[in-house]
Amino acid sequence: MQPTIVLVHGAFAESASWSSVIDLLVNAGQPARAAANPLRGLATDAAAVGDLVRTIDGPVVLVGHSYGGAVISNVPADAGEIVGLVYVNAFAPDPGESCFSLAGVYPGSMLGPDTSHPVPRTDGTTDLYIVRDRFQELFCADVPASQATRMAATQRPATQEALSEPSGERPLWRELPSWFLIGEDDRIIPPELQRFMAERARAQRTL
Numbered sequence: 001m002q003p004t005i006v007l008v009h010g011a012f013a014e015s016a017s018w019s020s021v022i023d024l025l026v027n028a029g030q031p032a033r034a035a036a037n038p039l040r041g042l043a044t045d046a047a048a049v050g051d052l053v054r055t056i057d058g059p060v061v062l063v064g065h066s067y068g069g070a071v072i073s074n075v076p077a078d079a080g081e082i083v084g085l086v087y088v089n090a091f092a093p094d095p096g097e098s099c100f101s102l103a104g105v106y107p108g109s110m111l112g113p114d115t116s117h118p119v120p121r122t123d124g125t126t127d128l129y130i131v132r133d134r135f136q137e138l139f140c141a142d143v144p145a146s147q148a149t150r151m152a153a154t155q156r157p158a159t160q161e162a163l164s165e166p167s168g169e170r171p172l173w174r175e176l177p178s179w180f181l182i183g184e185d186d187r188i189i190p191p192e193l194q195r196f197m198a199e200r201a202r203a204q205r206t207l
Helices: 015-027 042-054 067-073 099-103 132-139 145-154 160-164 191-200
Strands: 004-008 032-035 059-066 081-090 116-120 126-130 178-181
Touching (some): 004 015, 004 067, 032 042, 042 059, 059 067, 081 191, 126 132, 132 145, 178 191
Parallel strands (some): 004 032, 004 059, 081 178
């Protein structure tokens, strides 16, 4: 039985950002689902993805982009028949690490006070957006300007709390095989950090 590929987007994106990947997978006869990552808190986001996985019969491969990597790392091990993890320019935190703390381990991340727009919420949390006139530079430098403008206007914020929340005690990458796709020109997660996390996870293969 072929595994179902569950794609988990990161901050400043939404599930439709996987559309072109889903087209490729479906055309190849590969079952695929794009999870709607709430982007509210690391533990609760991971639980939400786990809830989706529980509804899928058969093996599942989790794929996370950026913050989505931290989310798939924290999906409960008993959520379903999870057989592997794929990190696409993604965070793979160890227990106690947050996305923000990891991003500062190596130089190069451009996400900071000058490029983010905080929006305080009435529930006490703070939504973070990328400043719109810096969005293409930080997030999607390889797409046409018109597309980047649409993406900037429709970006979904993550809470500051989600990006600051420490990772849980049982990262799935310690228990399951993993593969890493390294973005050499990533402006948010430095490539040196991506390679460090891949080596730490003893990735099956790094591209």
